[in-house]
Amino acid sequence: MIKKLLLCLALGLCILPGARADEGMWLVHNINKALQRNMRARGLKLKAREIYNEEAGSLSDAIVSLGFYCTGSMISDEGLMITNHHCAFSQVAGLSVPGHNYLEDGYWAASRADEIPLKGEKVYFLRRVVDVTDEVHALTDSLIAAGANHGSRRISFLMEGRYERSTGLSASLASMWAGEKYYMSLYQVYSDVRLVGAPPVTVAAFGGDTDNWEWPQHKADFAIYRIYTAPDGSDAAYSPDNVPLRPVRHLKVSEKGYKEGSYAMVMGYPGHTSRYASAAEIDHTVNVERPVSNRLRAAQMAIIRKWMDADPSVRMKYSDAFFSLSNVAEMQEGEVDCVRRFGVIDGRRSYERSAMQAYSGLLDTLDAEYAAIRDIERQKVYYRETLIRGVTLSRTLLRMGSAEGKGERQRAVLLQGLRETDPRVEKELLAYSVAEFMSNVDSSFFKPIHKRMALLFGTDYAAMADWLWSGSCFAQFGKMPEEEIAAAFEGPIADDRMYCYIRELGITEFNNAETHIADLPTLRRRYVRAKYAVQTAAGVPVYPDANSTMRITYGRVCKLEPFDAVTCSCNSTAAGLREKYNPALYDYAYPDSFRAVLPPSDFPVNFLTDNDITGGNSGSPVLNARGELIGLAFDGNKESLAGDFESVDGYNKCVCVDIRYILWILRNYAHVDYLLKEIGN
DSSP states (O other): OHHHHHHHHHHHGGGSTTOSTTOOOEEGGGOOHHHHHHHHHHTOOSOHHHHSOSSSOOGGGGEEEETTTEEEEEOSTTSEEEEOHHHHHHHHHHHOBTTBOHHHHOEEOSSGGGOEEOTTOOEEEEEEEEEOHHHHHHHHHHHHHTTOOOOHHHHHHHHHHHHHHHHSSEEEEEEETTTTEEEEEEEEEEOEEEEEEEOOHHHHTTTHHHHTTOSSOOOOOOEEEEEEEOTTSSOOOOOTTOEEOOOSOOOOBOOSOOOTTOEEEEEEOOOOOOTTOOHHHHHHIIIIIHHHHHHHHHHHHHHHHHHHHHOHHHHHHHHHHHHHHHHHHHHHHHHHHHHHHTTHHHHHHHHHHHHOGGGHHHHHHHHHHHHHTHHHHHHHHHIIIIIITSSTHHHHHHHHHHTTTOHHHHHHHHHHHHHTSOHHHHHHHHHHHHHHHHHHSOGGGOOHHHHHHHHHHTTOHHHHHHHHHHTSTTTTBTTBOHHHHHHHOOOOGGGOHHHHHHHSSOHHHHHHHHHTTOOHHHHHHHHHHHHHHHHHHTTOOOOOOOOSSOEEEEEEBOOEEEETTEEEOSEEETHHHHHHOOTTSGGGOOOHHHHTTOOOTTOEEEEEEOOOOOTTOTTOEEEOTTSOEEEEEEEEOGGGTTTTTOOOTTTOOEEEEEHHHHHHIIIIISOOHHHHHHHTO
């Protein structure tokens, strides 16, 4: 039996995650000798302690998380931090008003006095990582013995509180491999973050949705912040008395460039992957959930795009929401295509049959239980994408519900929602969402208001939407001044028809229905731990799924061969800025002021590496063999979009903006010489 199992393990090595040298989002605090040898074989000139070192300054001290949704890096000893423009998009859009449209026009602080405080922004510096596996297991055992709640949230709450009290740092507990390991990350947090500069969105996101996930691209996807502290260096809320942060380490910026084959590595905070997912789970995601969500998002995007193209005021209000919606939609559509193109499901099943024979019972159960919940899962997707996310103003109603009994707070939330949306867009989104929800969700899930709608209007979904709108606090939206509508709101919000429509039914109804059929969370954890056991028994280097902890990925600058007989260069140039320019198309129209100072046609703009990244890596520094900054990661290519489940060798690429293009814009377009001097260029 042992010989047979070892043979199966050997047969499965070629498709085990971690088997290829450049694949992997490796834990930055755990660079072992084998991993370091591989990195040095690729060209790394640094030692592991120069990358992560709790006793002295290292590269990891220059890397920050922006609220665990993006990554940034320090580029001066006076608090300058650089990230992607699309990471700053929400902040820049929120600062934009008629007459000061920083999104469309860009913004450059002439001095530190002109830097704009960013409400709610926080940055996290990793200071230490502790293996707390034994502590977590001991705590869990003690809670079980006491008959107390020992769920993951309770464990995290208790463990994080323990470490925050003992260290004075912010603590975050992360489970790896479904509980095989637990690590506590300790962070220094700063909350006075200010906008220093950002190019116009048509420069930063040149090519727009059309070029998203494509290659070549020609984006200046960067923004610059400055982090401030209290005079004693501690965290402090915004104050004019605060001083620029003196970071432990900042990155050296290199204008020496790269060539095809040059070493490149990325450090950052990738958010989520599912590379330990079973074939049954991938099949379910791609063939049950995604077809529904992709169709709904495409229709919602078409509605918003139509109004954005027709009215600049709508574009200003919806740019941020549309960007987020389109980015996810394109990613998930590409994910379906790539999973099918590269045979990811069949490959995973083949691996399971060869390497996981000892777990055949678990695999059969997963197949059966995923099949059993298909109908409920489809309906859950309809609920999530229509009732909850289908109308922008739904979030306003839910926030008002949370503030019930606080009239002034409710009115402030309502006014904000009205100012940030347009009644024409919202009414059309509502009509579409109502039709999809009422016609696709089983009536057994309906609550009183949904039953009443069906009784009153049958299948006249447009009439249903009109009835909801007319019975909501938005009824006069577009007919009366927004301030008057908000001031007139008396409540209670429970009397609002739209609120009842979205609030009476909760996700727990669907989850409870699923639980009666299957216990998938437990099965998933068993599968992950089984796969981890198979890998470690085979001696394969393993990395855990991304979970917003700091990781490092290494590789090289490389070309792309997306299809037979098609070869794409490893970098794009300013020639593409000229070739693609079209003032009649928003995605390809940049300001005349930028057009007048375009760099030479052979000037480098974007480049490709084979670094292994995912969402959360946006803004991550791309470093050369000496740990110097040569660019920022901002996108992947469409051929990489199976990457949540599988890194496909030869196709997974990281799209980066060249630091030389960023410096050129600062020097020749923004004319912020004081920043260049501070950065050292």
